[in-house]
Amino acid sequence: MRENELEQRRLEAAKILVALRKQEGELQEIRNCQLENSNQLENLYNQNVLDILQIESHRKYGLKLDIDEKNKERIIANTKVLFQRKQMDVQEAHKKVEILKKLKEKQEKEYYKEFLDSEIKEIDDITSARFNIG
Numbered sequence: 440m441r442e443n444e445l446e447q448r449r450l451e452a453a454k455i456l457v458a459l460r461k462q463e464g465e466l467q468e469i470r471n472c473q474l475e476n477s478n479q480l481e482n483l484y485n486q487n488v489l490d491i492l493q494i495e496s497h498r499k500y501g502l503k504l505d506i507d508e509k510n511k512e513r514i515i516a517n518t519k520v521l522f523q524r525k526q527m528d529v530q531e532a533h534k535k536v537e538i539l540k541k542l543k544e545k546q547e548k549e550y551y552k553e554f555l556d557s558e559i560k561e562i563d564d565i566t567s568a569r570f571n572i573g
Contacts, residue, residue: 441539445532452525459518466511473504 480497483490 441532441536445529445536448525448529448532452522452529455518455522455525459515459522462511462515462518466508466515469504469508469511473501473508476501476504 476497480494480501483494483497
């Protein structure tokens with residue numbers, strides 16, 4: 440049961456990690472768009488004839504990308520915090536599994552010790568009975 444819990448927590452952590460990587464990819468895509476938009480805006484400024492509508496459109500798009508970047512950074516920060524919490528949950532579940540394994544090993548050793556002690560006692564009883572009969 441504890442191993443199932445550990446596996447479940449690992450799966451949850453893995454899903455969060457996948458989402459985090461996806462969000463980081465989206466952030467990089469936003470940054471690439473910002474760079475491309477800046478290059479296009481610079482090209483518009485370097486032309487002989489200035490097109491104010493296009494310049495304004497690129498400027499507004501740049502502002503939207505800035506807002507998108509900040510929002511994505513906040514989302515990534517929140518996801519990282521969530522991932523760290525899940526990692527702690529996984530570690531806690533792993534500790535529980537390890538404790539249970541050690542407890543099982545200890546109980547198993549005690550069982551075999553008792554079993555061997557009872558066998559030794561039985562052999563002693565058989566040996567004592569033979570000497571008493573003979």
